[in-house]
Amino acid sequence: MPAGPAQSAAARRALPIFIVLLAVLMFLPPKRLGWVGWFGDLATVVIAPISHPASRFAHWIDPPRDHRPNDESVEQLRQDRDAALYQMQSAQEQIRELERIIRELQGGAPFSLRRRITPLYAPVIGGSSDLSSRNLIVKRGSKHGVVRHTVAVVRAVQIVGMVTEVSPKTCTVRPITDRAAGRIEGRIIFDDDGNGLACSLSPTGKGTLRGDVGAVVGDRAIDPSEITVGMTVRLDDDAWPQNAQMLVLGAVELIEDDPDKGLRKIVTVRPTIEIERVKEVTLQLVDDEEDG
Amino acid sequence: MNKPVFIIAAWIALGLEIGLKPALELGSRGVAPSLVLPLLVFVALSAPSRVVRSSALLLGLSIDLTATVGGSVTLVGPYALAFLIVGELVMSLRNAVMARNPLTVGVLSFIGALIVAVVVVVIYTIRSWIFADPAWSAGGQLLVRAGSALYTGLGAIILALVLLPLTGVFGLGADNRRAAIGRRA
Numbered sequence: 001m002p003a004g005p006a007q008s009a010a011a012r013r014a015l016p017i018f019i020v021l022l023a024v025l026m027f028l029p030p031k032r033l034g035w036v037g038w039f040g041d042l043a044t045v046v047i048a049p050i051s052h053p054a055s056r057f058a059h060w061i062d063p064p065r066d067h068r069p070n071d072e073s074v075e076q077l078r079q080d081r082d083a084a085l086y087q088m089q090s091a092q093e094q095i096r097e098l099e100r101i102i103r104e105l106q107g108g109a110p111f112s113l114r115r116r117i118t119p120l121y122a123p124v125i126g127g128s129s130d131l132s133s134r135n136l137i138v139k140r141g142s143k144h145g146v147v148r149h150t151v152a153v154v155r156a157v158q159i160v161g162m163v164t165e166v167s168p169k170t171c172t173v174r175p176i177t178d179r180a181a182g183r184i185e186g187r188i189i190f191d192d193d194g195n196g197l198a199c200s201l202s203p204t205g206k207g208t209l210r211g212d213v214g215a216v217v218g219d220r221a222i223d224p225s226e227i228t229v230g231m232t233v234r235l236d237d238d239a240w241p242q243n244a245q246m247l248v249l250g251a252v253e254l255i256e257d258d259p260d261k262g263l264r265k266i267v268t269v270r271p272t273i274e275i276e277r278v279k280e281v282t283l284q285l286v287d288d289e290e291d292g
Numbered sequence: 293m294n295k296p297v298f299i300i301a302a303w304i305a306l307g308l309e310i311g312l313k314p315a316l317e318l319g320s321r322g323v324a325p326s327l328v329l330p331l332l333v334f335v336a337l338s339a340p341s342r343v344v345r346s347s348a349l350l351l352g353l354s355i356d357l358t359a360t361v362g363g364s365v366t367l368v369g370p371y372a373l374a375f376l377i378v379g380e381l382v383m384s385l386r387n388a389v390m391a392r393n394p395l396t397v398g399v400l401s402f403i404g405a406l407i408v409a410v411v412v413v414v415i416y417t418i419r420s421w422i423f424a425d426p427a428w429s430a431g432g433q434l435l436v437r438a439g440s441a442l443y444t445g446l447g448a449i450i451l452a453l454v455l456l457p458l459t460g461v462f463g464l465g466a467d468n469r470r471a472a473i474g475r476r477a
Contacts, residue, residue, distance in 0.1 A: 015345060018349070019373065019376070022368065022369040022372055022373050023369065023373075025367075025368045025369045026367060026368070026369035026370060026373075026415055026419070027418070027419065027422065029423060030365045030423060033365055033366065033367065033368075036357070036366045036367070036368050037366050039357050039366075039368075040357045040358065040360075040366035042357075043354060043357040043358050044358060046303070047303065047306050047307040047310060047358065048307075049307070050303060050304055050306070050307020050308060050311060051306075051307040051308075051310045051311035052311065053311070054307060054308050054310075054311025054312045055310075055311040055312075055314070057311070057312070057315075058311060058312050058313070058314050058315030058316075059314065059315075061315055062314070062315045064314075125311075126307075126310040126311050126313075126358075127310060127313055127314070128310075128358065128359050128360045129306070129309060129310055129355045129358040129359045130355070130359030130360065130361065130371075130412070131322050131323075131324060131433070131436055131437055131440055132322075132361070132416065132428070132433055132436075133359065133360045133361070134322065135360050137310075165360075172360065179427040179428075179429070180425075180427045181427075182427065203427075205321065205429075205432065206320045206321060207320040274320075276314070277314040277317075
């Protein structure tokens with residue numbers, strides 16, 4: 001039915017007001033935009049019945065590329081080994097951290113550090129509609145115990161990213177390869193004791209991380225020239241939760257000389273799987289337990 | 293226009309755009325097509341101007357609400373404004389084009405996607421200056437979005453083959469178009 005003249009005039013008047021309102025909203029500071037997130041969560045839930053099956057279909061026809069040598073017969077063993085290595089190195093890191101804290105708290109004041117990690121399987125139901133973001137929308141939220149800074153992994157040890165937003169039923173995971181994720185500290189691992197070289201990596205926007213190789217970590221003397229393609233790089237970053245330390249960031253893909261710093265090396269690290277395209281992640285829920 | 297049909301079509305287009313993005317993506321830089329923009333172009337080629345504007349706002353806001361900027365901020369406005377501009381552009385051109393030709397939908401979707409890219413990148417860049425977001429790279433984003441615009445245009449030709457036979461279902465017949473153009477004139 002055609003609109004009446006009065007209705008059309010009202011619509012004409014409303015449009016400039018609406019545009020001005022949009023212009024104001026566009027430049028509000030992030031801390032004033034929290035309420036928009038609620039509508040965003042609602043929109044995500046509304047489109048989930050379409051986006052989730054579409055996402056499953058997309059992963060079925062074009063699964064994420066595996067950047068590790070493919071041999072199905074040893075895949076399970078490799079995953080078990082990686083998980084065990086992570087647990088061992090994570091435990092070593094926790095022991096070092098506990099030792100440091102005990103030294104600091106020599107008075108023996110009670111503290112709670114023992115943590116139990118509950119893995120929570122979570123399907124990926126979509127991503128951001130804007131091209132600049134590689135965020136993953138995951139079908140688990142605060143109702144399931146997910147909180148901000150929960151770590152998301154795939155295949156038990158490969159870090160996908162960190163939860164940045166949580167709604168009751170869904171959460172947003174920002175992949176480590178998203179440019180907005182910023183710098184991340186890693187360690188190029190040389191042996192099973194966790195000895196290696198520190199590296200400071202930044203997302204390139206092309207699914208990889210790149211950055212300078214730094215100092216030796218551990219007891220062993222290591223020269224940067226010993227770095228080889230394929231070496232595992234693990235997380236060693238105090239800005240990340242304790243349970244994420246020593247999880248896998250990826251493998252060294254390229255080693256270059258730093259043109260500005262002579263003998264220094266620059267490494268490019270690629271996650272072991274295309275993490276922006278995984279169809280499911282495991283969220284590491286942390287329960288703090290009283291020590292003793 | 294048949295509003296329930298349009299809302300269902302918008303819901304499906306947005307869900308597919310987000311869900312199929314990983315499969316449709318070219319390369320690792322995130323070049324992916326829009327399925328929502330061709331829907332707006334299809335509507336804007338035939339519907340009355342008031343309907344086109346409200347459709348553009350609805351589609352733009354739905355993209356805004358499902359997008360994140362700088363990692364975690366949901367922003368209202370950039371896509372809504374960009375879609376409004378595209379809607380106006382298509383309305384201003386529709387007298388001069390063959391609305392029922394898939395190539396028209398494709399070319400206008402390509403131009404529209406370029407406009408959306410420029411508007412969104414300009415707004416996000418100004419925000420990145422104001423709120424200091426070092427991760428934002430306007431040049432890189434424009435390049436990626438230009439590639440996506442081309443991809444959107446090509447995809448829109450295929451999408452038009454689905455949408456154009458449904459013109460009657462959307463309530464966007466030729467009579468409607470003539471009336472809409474007449475009212476504008």
